Structure formats: C-alpha cells, structure tokens
Amino acid sequence: MDNGKKLAAPCGLYCGVCGFYRAYKTNNQKLKEKLGNFYGVEPKDIICEGCLSDVVMGFCRACAVRTCALEKGVEGCFECSEFPCAHIENYPFDVAKKYIMSGTKRRRELGTEKWITWETAHYTCKECGALAFREAKRCPGCRGELKLEPVD
Numbered sequence: 001m002d003n004g005k006k007l008a009a010p011c012g013l014y015c016g017v018c019g020f021y022r023a024y025k026t027n028n029q030k031l032k033e034k035l036g037n038f039y040g041v042e043p044k045d046i047i048c049e050g051c052l053s054d055v056v057m058g059f060c061r062a063c064a065v066r067t068c069a070l071e072k073g074v075e076g077c078f079e080c081s082e083f084p085c086a087h088i089e090n091y092p093f094d095v096a097k098k099y100i101m102s103g104t105k106r107r108r109e110l111g112t113e114k115w116i117t118w119e120t121a122h123y124t125c126k127e128c129g130a131l132a133f134r135e136a137k138r139c140p141g142c143r144g145e146l147k148l149e150p151v152d
C-alpha cells in the first residue's frame, strides 16, 4: 500500500491534514499537548502513520467508522449507500462531523486521488507552502494567520 492510501481515511477526514498526524510527523510537542488535552489522549500516545497503516493511534483504532468500513470491505463512506449512518451521527466530535460530511461528498465527486490532492492544496499555506492541519489557525511554517476558504 502506498503512503497516500494509508492516509485515505474511510470517513473522509484525510489523515495528511489531521492534527494528530501533523503533530507526530513534525514532532510538535505543543500541538500534541493541545490536541491531547482536547481529545483526551496522552501526548506521548500521539503516534500515527495514518488510519490504514499498521501504526494507528488507539483513538482512531477504536473508531466505529473505521471498523465499519474495514468490515464492509469498502474504501470509505463515499462508497456506502448508508452514508451518513448512525456511526457518523454518533461521531463523538461535532467539529469533525462537518469535515466528514464535506470530505466524503468531495471524495464521491472527485475520486480518492483528486480528493487527496484537493485536501493537500486546501491546507497548504499560500504564503510559505507549509502544510497545516484541519483546525489550524496559524501556519506551522511562517506562523501567519491561515486564510482558508470555507469547506462546504
């Protein structure tokens, strides 16, 4: 499996711009603490190579959406006629739900590869080219305010 596919989370929350993943990949201790605090995860446990990799943090390993997609043998919710099902309705974080909805819709329209390209471009800082994460307010590269287009 290539690296891109490991990051292609079934729920539509692309791992490449996940705060956990960015914090781990860039070894950003402050971000690990901030996210860990919000999501109830120990900063030291923020170790993840992507939803579909062999190194998935416990928070995501326990995810009902991920489990469902793996059991159904679908690449993601975008392939599922039951979307948005109870697993999405019951997703424990409201802030993530809107990204699940928009991400899955976009993936349906574009296909997986172009969806990943879109996600990456969307969260790349226009000023310095650094890749941010979904809820970032400031660019992790130049520290400037991120001006992202709203996701629908």
Ligand SMILES: [Zn+2]
Residues within 6 Å of the ligand: 125, 126, 127, 128, 129, 130, 139, 140, 141, 142, 143, 144
């Ligand atoms: Zn920047």
